[in-house]
Amino acid sequence: MRLMSHLSHSPKCTRSSESPSALEIYQKKLLDSGQATKEDIDKIHKKVNTILNEEFLASKDYVPKRRDWLSAYWMGFKSPEQLSRVRNTGVKPEILKNVGKAITTLPDGFKPHRAVKKIFGDRAQMIETGEGIDWAVGEALAFATLLVEGNHVRLSGQDVERGTFSHRHSVLHDQETGEKYCPLDHVIINQNEELFTVSNSSLSEFGVLGFELGYSMENPNALVMWEAQFGDFANGAQVIFEYTKSNAAAKILRKTGLVVLLPHGYDGQGPEHSSARLERFLQMSDDNPFVIPEMDPTLRTQIQECNWQVVNVTTPANYFHVLRRQIHREFRKPLIVMSPKNLLRHKDCKSNLSEFDDVQGHPGFDKQGTRFKRLIKDQNYHSDLEEGIRRLVLCSGKVYYELDEERRKVEGKDIAICRVEQLCPFPYDLIQRELKRYRNAEIVWCQEEPMNMGAYSYIAPRLSTAMKALGRGGIDDIKYVGRAPSAAAATGFYQMHVKEQTELVQKAMQPEPVSYP
Template sequence: MRLTSPPSPSLKCNQVIRNHPSALEIYQNQLLESGKISKEDIDKIHKKVSTILNEEFKKSKDDIPNKRDWLSAYWTGFKSPEQISRIRNTGVKPEILKRVGEAMTTLPETFKPHRAVKKIFDLRRQMIETGEGIDWAVGEALAFATLIIEGNHVRLSGQDVERGTFSHRHSVIHDQETGEQYCPLDNLVMNQNEELFTVSNSSLSEFAVLGFELGYSMENPNSLVLWEAQFGDFSNGAQVIFDQFISSGEAKWLRQTGLVVCLPHGYDGQGPEHSSARMERFLQMSDDNPYVIPEMDPTLRKQIQECNWQVVNVTTPANYFHVLRRQIHRDFRKPLIVMSPKNLLRHKDCKSSLSEFDDLAGHPGFDKQGTRFKRLIKDRNDHKDLEEGIRRLVLCSGKVYYELDEERKKSDSNDVAICRVEQLCPFPYDLIQRELKRYPNAEIVWCQEEPMNMGAYTYINPRLLTAMRALGRGSIDDIKYVGRAPSAATATGFYTVHVQEQTELVKKALQRDPIKSPL
């Protein structure tokens, strides 16, 4: 007798799949059994759909694609990279700031929040009333609130974004007795449309959530859509979304997006996984040419429109307010990667006055046209006639500025100027050159707290050299590096080592002796 082997499991599986009714068949049968639809109705639907598909297929043979066909009707009026978009101010009238500020810091009389939360809201109300000491959370809330009352939708998702990972946001608070929830940004004006503000704690599925928010932002350009990682490195789980869609979506499919991605970043001694948002990855994926200075005339400039995205490392609540409002108050859209702070959320010096948020021209340090996002913040000291005597110009970005400024005060190094590059990409050539001209005899230093092979150094270095050469100044040897040595890990896991490294790099940036070239 001849023996045969039994059918393989894969063959059985294929047979089961082939014999299983399709989802359409199952749904049709359910409708028929329920009596809600007849066989004749189903046949009519099939015929209608087939007719539409066949007609559209015939049309497609002679169709010539138009760039605008890639955008939904909501995108009517938005400009392409070929069109000049004028720079707009993003300040808000003082009376509006006061009004929404009071509304978003006022809780219902019968509401009983946690006593610590109550204290936070009382302090916020004081900030609005005095117009001083505005912190990061209030600056962000003011940006959201002013956009909302202008009729824009604001949407924020991410892990623990309602409270804020660092217990700083408190966009949704809870009654300690009843469990009732209250959202201040849903109660800015009478009869407010609650759909204008959406804040959602999301699961630790960064790939899925970021992909969803990207799709939302592409469908509705009049929404400020933000996704926040709990820590910067959490974005690793969504890297394919950055690589395949956000960084290159406009180049591949002509689809713009104004999606904002907030990635907590900063070296606080908490180890590799909580220190770095891998800024270098986003800068490496930037498509601006490091050897060509684009048109920088404000009336002709298309620098942001022509790049694939923006990367910022902002150091003041007011500048954060303006960069968020800038996302909506212009007639094109571009992704925004924000290196968000951690300890600056409550830093004693990371504060802004309410006047830095308003739309009045003439404030010290602001353009005569009005208030807007500062791509670079010049040195806070008034050097004026002493500019030629400045021995060193330290360029930096992010929280290391405050450590440098504190050390400068301690060491009485008033002959050192410190400038903050708030917008890393696209590179602010015009403002960098303005500072180079101000300090013609200064040693040029780039200071960062990240290792040399990380952070902004490899992105900044060739662009800074291009800016210098255009002024007939120096070579690559004249750009000095101060920061951590190259490393495989983003940061040390030992707090004492972190403190030693941080102290050494801050002191080195301000030392009296010339700094040696890294080459």
């Protein structure tokens, strides 16, 4: 009671009528410093008041039009009602070689850190041989080829210049002079330095993501990206995802092609640095899990009709293509990328330069052309109707490499592993292609996240719908392999992480049928 009485008599925390406003303080500072005169300030006041009065009067009989919500730069982009054909995103080999040389060559006399110098030497070797392209080079090639085509490429976030995991090195520093050098500013002769923007941001996910979202709405002809330092940092910007990014087209009639990179993967770094909360983004997806949409490539509008895309990519080449796909379309949709951590330097996470080009006749090319693969087939190249495959393991993300390693260890030649690279919208056509190929196989979904997290809740009903359409059973016939349901995203003990990871990988490859959890 005493406390309540004290509070009731305490002064209110509001600005007193005698206190000057922020505008008055600013005006006084301008006058005192001589940067503006009283006449200048009066002129500005009059101009602003005139604009406000005119707009107020015009609003009384104004009837809004749908196109008023879009910037003039958006004219010509297609709506979900208009078919946009799938486009190839491969690049001519000579262009890849030229830009590859440009982004791996440092100026004469420039002295980078010795470790960085070795990295760029290794990258130059990758481009020269066309083999062993890693994640960072795949990303840089995507940026560089878009720049050559005249597109603005923009990346912001905490430590994006170097890359949180010391992998990107977009901005280099001379160890003696402190001079900065950005290789992607020199992809073409006399390149405008504003064409490529990479900026380390402040520790404000909400503010920075909000800014980039606005930027992407104004400029559809730019690849605009925001990267979280760790995937869980997206928690600080969740209101942006829920209020605007996931539903901008439906709620405020605004389009955006913003790309969000969220480092994700279970490496034993504890509950705060393992998960980008993939399940949240999939839960906010608006595709119907019980209806297979039109999947004919010549008629498909699946992505156009979905509110956004969610991918978990496993090769540098596929990452290259999904970034270029954002620009080489006649429409724009937000893209959520569960980007990797340990795959940045994984010995098997490599691509050949041929997987980036547009030349037919190599393994990375199919009859439709070089483009983003929504699903990657089993790499053992089984025949189209493989009767002897007893288990089809579907997975997404870096767990694939652990599964493949265990399969080699146990010589599981009768197990096929397919990677679902695009989770949302769900690739029904490619899933059904694999179901037809392995028609006698046990169907397993494997993930490293707990059962109540990750992609399982999203995948299960959609996979069931695809199976039912083929007479392959339903949701009860999908075996789950992964961590048990949990309140925390991951364990805080490394030894426990290793034990859990080993058990789930071994279970997916075990000789006997997988039991329900």
